[in-house]
Amino acid sequence: MQYWLIKSEPETYSLEDLKKEKIGRWDGVRNYTARNNLRLMRTGDLCLFYRSVTQPAVVGLCKVVKEHYPDPTSDNPAWVAVDVEFHSALKKEVPLKAIKDNPNLQEMALLKQSRLSVQPVSVAEFDEILNLSEK
């Protein structure tokens, strides 16, 4: 069981969109590192849903329900998509600033590699973010 963080701009695809659809296709990834991470996702893995650009924050959770397959939005079968299912909205959003200010979260890829749109999250980081969302 691995944890992940996936980013989306709210105007492109929001947590509310995923909630409505229940199951959404995570496609359009055109970055090799992010693609490699998509390939490593397994059914049942949990993902932090991160809203980028507009009020950047972790806003919810979703679950991988279909492992990687060729991305229908690309002619090149090397690009892949996964399907994720809406799990929950955080009781309280965890803004980027709170992550930056938290000494336990300084090693997150979110801070070190700000442009990576699909990234692994450690158990400790995942727990810490959920903890912050309860406060």
Place this chain on the structure above:
DNA sequence: GCCAACGTTGGC
């Protein structure tokens, strides 16, 4: 809207 970071492309 600006700009830093960083990924990609293409000339050599």
Place this chain on the structure above:
DNA sequence: GCCAACGTTGGC
């Protein structure tokens, strides 16, 4: 294989 030019992401 190097590197300059250019494009994109994403915070502010």
